Amino acid sequence: xxxxxxxxxxxxxxxxxxxxxxENDDVSDVLKESEFLKKLPPEAKKVVEIGxxxxxxxxxxxxxxxxxTEGHIDKILDISSKDDERAFEDAKESRKYVLIYVVIFVxxxxxxxxxLVNADKELYKEALKxxxxxLGGFGGGYGVKSYIDRDK
Numbered sequence: 001x002x003x004x005x006x007x008x009x010x011x012x013x014x015x016x017x018x019x020x021x022x023e024n025d026d027v028s029d030v031l032k033e034s035e036f037l038k039k040l041p042p043e044a045k046k047v048v049e050i051g052x053x054x055x056x057x058x059x060x061x062x063x064x065x066x067x068x069t070e071g072h073i074d075k076i077l078d079i080s081s082k083d084d085e086r087a088f089e090d091a092k093e094s095r096k097y098v099l100i101y102v103v104i105f106v107x108x109x110x111x112x113x114x115x116l117v118n119a120d121k122e123l124y125k126e127a128l129k130x131x132x133x134x135l136g137g138f139g140g141g142y143g144v145k146s147y148i149d150r151d152k
């Protein structure tokens with residue numbers, strides 16, 4: 001192909017911002033590829049052509065990724081920060097309830113100690129056994145829960 005034919009195919013390059021300039025780049029790329037392919041042996045030419053066709057039909061990008069804007073990213077970050085705040089508030093409330101349970105248990109233990117030690121020592125021993133079993137079950141359940149949560 002002569003220089004004049006290449007220029008005719010590529011058109012004039014006076015305005016680089018025009019659509020013709022973009023088409024010219026595509027045409028020049030095709031010309032370079034075709035000259036490269038002509039020099040290759042037939043077996044290699046087939047392999048290269050298959051590779052080039054695979055490139056054209058390569059993995060498609062996610063259509064949502066193309067539509068994602070800064071506003072969407074800001075919303076995602078806002079939602080994420082609200083989720084973190086809610087998780088923190090949930091943990092804080094959970095600590096409050098644990099504290100309330102401990103205070104109730106200690107108050108009940110003190111009440112039983114004060115009133116049952118002098119009245120009936122056998123009943124007090126049975127109450128202590130029940131509290132120990134309750135604490136063991138509570139501690140075991142808490143341990144199992146923490147073990148399960150650790151795997152997450």
